[in-house]
Every structure is written in C-alpha cells, then in structure tokens.
Amino acid sequence: MNTEKPATQKQIEGEQRRVAVVGAGIIGTMSAWQLAQRGHSVTVYDQWNTPNDRGASAGESRIFRTLYKEGPEYVEFIQRSGEKWQELESAQSVHVLEWCGGLTIGRPDHPDVAAVLECADELDLDHRVLDADAMRNEFPAYGVDDDEIGVFDPNAGVFRPELAVLAARNESIRLGTTYRPYSEVLNIRPLADRVMVHTADSADAFDSIVIATGPWAAELSGLSAGTIFNKQLVGCWFPAADVAVHEPSRMPISIRRHPEGAFSGFPCLDGVGVKILTHHLEWPRIDNVDSLSRFVDPAFVRSAETAVARLMPGLDPTAVRVSTWTEGFTPDGAPIVGPSPIDDRIVLAVGMSGQGFKFSPMVGSVVADIITSGASNDALDIMNPSRFTTGASS
Ligand SMILES: Cc1cc2nc3c(=O)[nH]c(=O)nc-3n(C[C@H](O)[C@H](O)[C@H](O)COP(=O)(O)OP(=O)(O)OC[C@H]3O[C@@H](n4cnc5c(N)ncnc54)[C@H](O)[C@@H]3O)c2cc1C
The missing domain is CATH 3.30.9.10 (D-Amino Acid Oxidase, subunit A, domain 2)
Incomplete structure (x- = not known):
C-alpha cells in the first residue's frame, strides 16, 4: 500500500459513501451486505469469482458454537451473529446453518x-x-x-459455507452492491480526498476501503509478516x-x-x-x-x-x-478488525485465525459502522488493529 499523505476519515451520519471491498470470501460479502444495508455504494473486488474454493471460506462445512473455549468475551458477538445469520437466511429464503448442537x-x-x-x-x-x-x-x-x-x-450448528457466501453475496447485490470478479487489486493508494483502487485494467476512486483478503492479507493491509x-x-x-x-x-x-x-x-x-x-x-x-x-x-x-x-x-x-x-x-489468535493504523479510511477485517465464519456477520456490521460513523459500539477490543501498531508500515 502506498500512502501519499496521511488523512483522517470524517463521516457525516447518513452520508452515502463510495466503498470498495477487496476480497469476497465470507468476510467481504458480509461487509458488503452490512454496508449496503446502511445505504452505501459498494463495489466488491475478488481475484476469483464468488464464492471460490481458493480462500478460507470453502470446504463444505463450518462450525457455529456459542460455548466458546476461546473466551467469554466473544459470546455476545457470536450470539448476535446468530441473529444476523437468521436474518440473512430469511431475506434470501435459504438455509445455510443447521442448528444441530x-x-x-x-x-x-x-x-x-x-x-x-x-x-x-x-x-x-x-x-x-x-x-x-x-x-x-x-x-x-x-x-x-x-x-x-x-x-x-x-446453540451450535453446522454451516454450508459456499451457500452462505452465496447468500451474503446475493443479498448485498439485491441491495445494490456491484461485484467485480476476476479483478485482482494490485495496489491501494490513499490520496488527500479519495483512495484509489488499482487493478490491471482499472483505477477507481473511493471514499473508504475494506480489506477482507483472508490468507492474502499481508499483501495489501500494510501489516507486517509477523503480525499476519x-x-x-x-x-x-x-x-x-x-x-x-x-x-x-x-x-x-x-x-x-x-x-x-x-x-x-x-x-x-x-x-x-x-x-x-x-x-x-x-x-x-x-x-x-x-x-x-x-x-x-x-x-x-x-x-x-x-x-x-x-x-x-x-x-x-x-x-x-x-x-x-x-x-x-495473528500472534494472539484474535482477528484484526478496525481502522488501519496507516489511514483510517481503510478498514481492516483480516487475520480471522480459524474463527471467522461464525461471527462474520458481526465483523461486517462493525466494519459498516466504522465506515458510516467512524466507530462501532460493537467492536471488540481484542480485535483492535492498534494492538499491532508496531507492525504497521507503509
Ligand atoms: C479449513 C478451515 C476450517 C475452518 N473452520 C471454521 C469453523 O468451523 N468455524 C468458524 O467460525 N471458522 C472456521 N474457519 C475460519 C473461517 O472459515 C475463516 O476465518 C473465514 O472463512 C475467512 O474468510 P475471509 O473472507 O477472511 O477469507 P477468504 O474466504 O479467503 O476470502 C478472501 C478473498 O479475498 C480475495 N483476494 C485476496 N487478495 C485479493 C486481491 N489482491 N484482489 C482481489 N481479491 C483478493 C481472495 O480471492 C478470496 O476470495 C475455518 C477456516 C479454515 C481454513
């Protein structure tokens, strides 16, 4: 990521923003859904199609569980994600999470x-x-x-992850999101009044960017290899x-x-x-x-x-x-969700550390809150990118 000039994000509540989401696995598609629900103009880029079997969101099944060995601090986030999963299923008339216990x-x-x-x-x-x-x-x-x-x-169950990504993608499209499949983002350039997203054949301007590139996160996030x-x-x-x-x-x-x-x-x-x-x-x-x-x-x-x-x-x-x-x-096994330490117009949602599927709707919601109003009451401290600020580089 090249940073021409540090900038700060000043949101006006209710203002429609042009948002690029880079990466269309479960985190990117959920972010797109939540952003589109809040009225933003969303474009999602993926180097493959959506869903695809290259990233972390494929493989026939994923687990949802609420009794959480990773720590009670996650539980409300997971419970509220469960509600959002049901909202998505209902909006799309699909069944992606079977509550088998x-x-x-x-x-x-x-x-x-x-x-x-x-x-x-x-x-x-x-x-x-x-x-x-x-x-x-x-x-x-x-x-x-x-x-x-x-x-x-x-309150546990099994997902069909490919159908889940499809449902989040389709619901975000229904709300106006545009998808750019087979479009690898090569570079992100923050300028004073916009952030540019470059692919091999396009350069597009946005107000905010979400980095949801899963296992490829080290490449565009500005996070060091030790952080992710x-x-x-x-x-x-x-x-x-x-x-x-x-x-x-x-x-x-x-x-x-x-x-x-x-x-x-x-x-x-x-x-x-x-x-x-x-x-x-x-x-x-x-x-x-x-x-x-x-x-x-x-x-x-x-x-x-x-x-x-x-x-x-x-x-x-x-x-x-x-x-x-x-x-x-990540080194501490918790995801990285929040504004980039480099430029707060760029929101990171990466490093899910084997946990991300179940609570992806709430990750998307936190991302959308941050882009809408600069902060989210639902953000978990354990996921704050600033805990790794020493790893940030331009
Ligand atoms: C085998 C396995 C089992 C798991 N089991 C569970 C489980 O049971 N329960 C649970 O909650 N979680 C589980 N997880 C974790 C969960 O599946 C992941 O955290 C989640 O799927 C991550 O989604 P993502 O969107 O971040 O990444 P991905 O799905 O990998 O999506 C990233 C996307 O970004 C795209 N991309 C990358 N770079 C670029 C670029 N430069 N330009 C354009 N596009 C780009 C990629 O093509 C990809 O589609 C498991 C993970 C794995 C791998």
Missing part, C-alpha cells in the same frame, strides 16, 4: 473442556453435561472412554457405515479432545461420510498461498485415520477425500 468431548480437566464449562457458568449459558454412558446412548457417532464427558451446546501469517489446515472425509447415525439430526458438531486425537468433527452433509479437521498436529505455516499444493503430508492423513479408528466407531478409518486450505492467523 455441538459437543466438546474430553476429560473434565482438559483445558478446552474446562474452558467451555467456565464460559457456560460465567455467562449462565444453556448447556448439558453428559457422562460417557449418556454420550454413547444419545450420540453413538462418538466413541468415548469411561472417564470422558460431553458438554452439549444447544498463514497456516495450512487439512480436512479428511471418512465413509459412514450407517449414514443416519452421522447426519446432523443425530450427530452434533464436535470439538474432540483425547490423548490419541484432537479434532473438529462435522456431521455428514454429502450423504457419504464425516469430515474431520485434525488439531493434534501443528498446522504448518505457508509462505505463498498461491502455491499451496493440493497434496498434503501423508502424516496428516494417517494421524486423522488413527484418531478416527480410535474415536469414531461407525466410520471406516480410511480417508476417502482429503482437502486443504489456508487461513490468516
């Missing part, structure tokens, strides 16, 4: 199990604690040891002997914690089997997102197969489908 499974003293229980207690959230026998009886998809428990979150970096995540699908036991009506999403395997479990959405995203192997860092190989280290696949053989009794422990994606992470 969620389980955190492990020994009671596992830090993630303990964190979920603490979160439920602190905020008095709906939940049930099941012992091993109750788990086996109610949720036979999950194999458990006698000393394990399941913490059931009724990418990791590779691997998903494996396993066929179910009895699909009915593994459908969302019988199998909640899970955060599984066991000495022989840690993973997120996603119920069967493809009529064949269950997706597992392993957590017990370190996710490798990826320097160049565009060169990500679709062939993953066999160690990942074998570790998922071993965990499934031990912990998912109704699945054939052979990964019949393997996919891989990248995601932008």
Whole structure:
C-alpha cells in the first residue's frame, strides 16, 4: 500500500459513501451486505469469482458454537451473529446453518473442556453435561472412554459455507452492491480526498476501503509478516457405515479432545461420510498461498485415520477425500478488525485465525459502522488493529 499523505476519515451520519471491498470470501460479502444495508455504494473486488474454493471460506462445512473455549468475551458477538445469520437466511429464503448442537468431548480437566464449562457458568449459558454412558446412548457417532464427558451446546450448528457466501453475496447485490470478479487489486493508494483502487485494467476512486483478503492479507493491509501469517489446515472425509447415525439430526458438531486425537468433527452433509479437521498436529505455516499444493503430508492423513479408528466407531478409518486450505492467523489468535493504523479510511477485517465464519456477520456490521460513523459500539477490543501498531508500515 502506498500512502501519499496521511488523512483522517470524517463521516457525516447518513452520508452515502463510495466503498470498495477487496476480497469476497465470507468476510467481504458480509461487509458488503452490512454496508449496503446502511445505504452505501459498494463495489466488491475478488481475484476469483464468488464464492471460490481458493480462500478460507470453502470446504463444505463450518462450525457455529456459542460455548466458546476461546473466551467469554466473544459470546455476545457470536450470539448476535446468530441473529444476523437468521436474518440473512430469511431475506434470501435459504438455509445455510443447521442448528444441530455441538459437543466438546474430553476429560473434565482438559483445558478446552474446562474452558467451555467456565464460559457456560460465567455467562449462565444453556448447556448439558453428559457422562460417557449418556454420550454413547444419545450420540453413538462418538466413541468415548469411561472417564470422558460431553458438554452439549444447544446453540451450535453446522454451516454450508459456499451457500452462505452465496447468500451474503446475493443479498448485498439485491441491495445494490456491484461485484467485480476476476479483478485482482494490485495496489491501494490513499490520496488527500479519495483512495484509489488499482487493478490491471482499472483505477477507481473511493471514499473508504475494506480489506477482507483472508490468507492474502499481508499483501495489501500494510501489516507486517509477523503480525499476519498463514497456516495450512487439512480436512479428511471418512465413509459412514450407517449414514443416519452421522447426519446432523443425530450427530452434533464436535470439538474432540483425547490423548490419541484432537479434532473438529462435522456431521455428514454429502450423504457419504464425516469430515474431520485434525488439531493434534501443528498446522504448518505457508509462505505463498498461491502455491499451496493440493497434496498434503501423508502424516496428516494417517494421524486423522488413527484418531478416527480410535474415536469414531461407525466410520471406516480410511480417508476417502482429503482437502486443504489456508487461513490468516495473528500472534494472539484474535482477528484484526478496525481502522488501519496507516489511514483510517481503510478498514481492516483480516487475520480471522480459524474463527471467522461464525461471527462474520458481526465483523461486517462493525466494519459498516466504522465506515458510516467512524466507530462501532460493537467492536471488540481484542480485535483492535492498534494492538499491532508496531507492525504497521507503509
Ligand atoms: C479449513 C478451515 C476450517 C475452518 N473452520 C471454521 C469453523 O468451523 N468455524 C468458524 O467460525 N471458522 C472456521 N474457519 C475460519 C473461517 O472459515 C475463516 O476465518 C473465514 O472463512 C475467512 O474468510 P475471509 O473472507 O477472511 O477469507 P477468504 O474466504 O479467503 O476470502 C478472501 C478473498 O479475498 C480475495 N483476494 C485476496 N487478495 C485479493 C486481491 N489482491 N484482489 C482481489 N481479491 C483478493 C481472495 O480471492 C478470496 O476470495 C475455518 C477456516 C479454515 C481454513
């Protein structure tokens, strides 16, 4: 990003602004929807089409959960996102989030199990604690040891992410947003009275810019490589002997914690089997997102197969489908949402750190508030870009 001259953003409440959103994954499309709802003139650029399978918003399923091991400070943000997800579904007459419930499974003293229980207690959230026998009886998809428990979150579910991006895109288009597919933004130039967005064949002027470039965030955001970096995540699908036991009506999403395997479990959405995203192997860092190989280290696949053989009794422990994606992470694992430290006409919504899908509507709402009135009452301090100001560069 080239900065010709530092500038400050002075909003007039109710004024329509020309806004460019760079990146049309779930964060960019949700931002476009929220901006268009507030009456702004929105143009969304993506280097691919929308949705696409290159970014972090693809892969058949995503988890929504409210009992949040990452911290109670996120919970209201997540609850309000849930309301916005329902608003979007209703506006578009689509179904993208199935409320199948969620389980955190492990020994009671596992830090993630303990964190979920603490979160439920602190905020008095709906939940049930099941012992091993109750788990086996109610949720036979999950194999458990006698000393394990399941913490059931009724306000959890599974997304169909591609349909969700499509719904946010279509609703933003209905409200007047323009999409520019296959238009890579090469440069952003803040000038005194406007911010220019350059592609290979255009240069367009805007009042404000949203950077929602997911795993590509280091390139345009002005954030240093230490502030934002990418990791590779691997998903494996396993066929179910009895699909009915593994459908969302019988199998909640899970955060599984066991000495022989840690993973997120996603119920069967493809009529064949269950997706597992392993957590017990370190996710490798990826320097160049565009060169990500679709062939993953066999160690990942074998570790998922071993965990499934031990912990998912109704699945054939052979990964019949393997996919891989990248995601932008920050050093503290919290997203970066707010005005750029370089120029407050540029709003950052990046570094979602593996969390962003569920609360993307509220990220979009905070972004839209900031562009509309300079600030948002809903912004979370833990996401404030200024915590990394030393990483900002022009
Ligand atoms: C495998 C995996 C599992 C996950 N599981 C969950 C989960 O269960 N629950 C949950 O809440 N979250 C989950 N997450 C996190 C969540 O999916 C992401 O945080 C979210 O999808 C990020 O969306 P995004 O819009 O920021 O990025 P992306 O979807 O990657 O979108 C960025 C877009 O920017 C475009 N772009 C980049 N650079 C440019 C440019 N210069 N010009 C034009 N366009 C550009 C790209 O083409 C891309 O379309 C998971 C993430 C992964 C990878």
